[in-house]
Amino acid sequence: MSQRLPQFQAATATDEQKAVLQDILSGPRGNLNGPFLGWIFSPELAQHAQRLGAFCRYQTGLPLRLSELAILVTAARWQAQAEWYIHYPIAMQAGLPADVAEAIRIGLEPKFADEDDKLIYRFATELYQAKRVSDATYKQAADRFGHTVVVNLVGLLGYYALVAMTLNVFEMRAEGQDSLPFHE
Template sequence: MSNRLPDFDPAHATDEQKAVLQEILSGPRGNLNGPFLGWIHSPEFAQHAQRLGAFCRYKTGLPLRLSELAILVTAARWRSQAEWYIHYPIALDAGVPAAVADALREGQTPTFDNPDDGLIHDFAVELFESRRLSDATYDRAVDRFGHVTVVNLVGLLGYYSLVAMTLNAFGMRAQGQTELPFAE
């Protein structure tokens, strides 16, 4: 999975590591695919990060399609091999059109049939590129989703950037991943 971190052996896990792993495995994810076996080397960090991730993935107030679209925008922005590999099929199952996802992977601006999809894309891209949001984009998002969900959307984009940085920094791949969606 990674040649930058020592292999993690659950048989030699500390009590703190076992607690984190158990919480992840018994939660809505049910697996350790993603950054978790990297983060487990710092169990306190892993615990905080995985709890934030569970919120960002499942409780933002956005429909799953929009959350997964935001994750794909983030994965494409970071060219995160494992993040894309994991979330691409989830996004398609949630209703993100394959043409939209493929355009993102290829670094193109997709054509959106759904205005909410376009808004999520514009919000994420503007925030990533300019590190700010124009009043117009911010106001559109708040008018459509409300302040709480916009706060949660910013959190989701930040969390999945953290995931992408972790996966990229440690050269991690997803379980079963044999192909790379982005050239290296």
């Protein structure tokens, strides 16, 4: 799965590594697809990151479609091959229009039919481009979703940026990935 890290050997795993793997496999993900076999070389980081990720993916208070939209914006921003490959089908199942995802993938601003989709895209895009979110966008997000969910959205964007960086630095691909959504 990685071109830069040695292949992880479960037979020689430390107790800490085994505990992290068990937590991931018994949690809501149920698989090790993604950055986990990279993080496992630092079991303490892996444990903290996978717990944060479970929260960010499943408990932000956002509907799945909006969480996956934010993840795809992040994957496109970082051109994270595996992140896009893993989350694109989830986004499609959650009801994100394919033309919206494709525009994001190729770096164009999508035409949105849904105002919540447009708001999440604008929030994430402003944060990534300007390193800030405008007062108008922040107010709209806080009015629509509440402060707790906006805090969670920032956490989700930060977490998936960490995932993207991990996947990119260690040249990791998703299980079964046979195509690349971004040019290298």
